[in-house]
Amino acid sequence: MSTADATPTVDVTEPAAEQALDLLEGEGMDTDVAGLRLFVQQGGCAGLSYGMRFDGAPEDDDDVVEAHGLRVFVDPASEQYVEGSVLTYETGLENAGFDVENPNVSRECGCGESFRT
Template structure:
C-alpha cells in the first residue's frame, strides 16, 4: 500500500473527548453497569430528513463484529456497518446554557438537516 493510499484510507475509529467519556461513565455507573465490560454503543440508522441519523445506547457487552476502543476509561462499541459512515468522527459532550448533550463531529458528512439530527455522506 502506498503512503498516499494510506493517507486517503477511511478512518477506522471514533474519538471521544474527555468530557463525553466522563459524562457517559457517570450515566453508566448510575445505571449500575459494569464499566469494565460494558460500553457506549455509537451507531448509524436510517431516518431523519437527511437520510441517516446517529444513535447511542449503553450495552452490557460488545457484539462480535464491533470495533472496540477505549477513551478516558470509556469503552466504545461501533459495528462495522456504522463505522463506514462515522469513522474519523469525534464524540463530544456539551453542557451550556443553549444546549446540553452529546454531539458527533463527523468529517464524512456532506449535508445535514436544519436541526442537525440527521445527515448524508
C-alpha cells in the same frame, strides 16, 4: 476490534467520556465490560441519524474503542459512516448533550439531527 497500533474508528473527548462513565455507573453497569454504543440508522430529513445507547458488552464483530476509560462499541455497518468522528459532550442551557463531529458528512438537515455522507 481496535488495537493500540490502529487509528481508532472514533475519538472521544475527556468530558464526553466522563459524562458517559457517570451515566453508566448510575445505571449500575460494569464500566470494565459495558460501554456506549454509537450507531447510524436510517432516518431524518437528510437520510441518516446517529443513535447511542448503553450496552452491557460488545458484539463479536464490533469495533471497540477505549478512550479515557470509556468503551465505545461501533458495529460494522455504522463504522463506514462514523470513521474519523469525535464524540463530544456539550454543557449549557441550550443543546446540552452528546454530539458527533463527523468529517464524512456532506450535508446536514437544518436541525442538525440527521446527515448524509
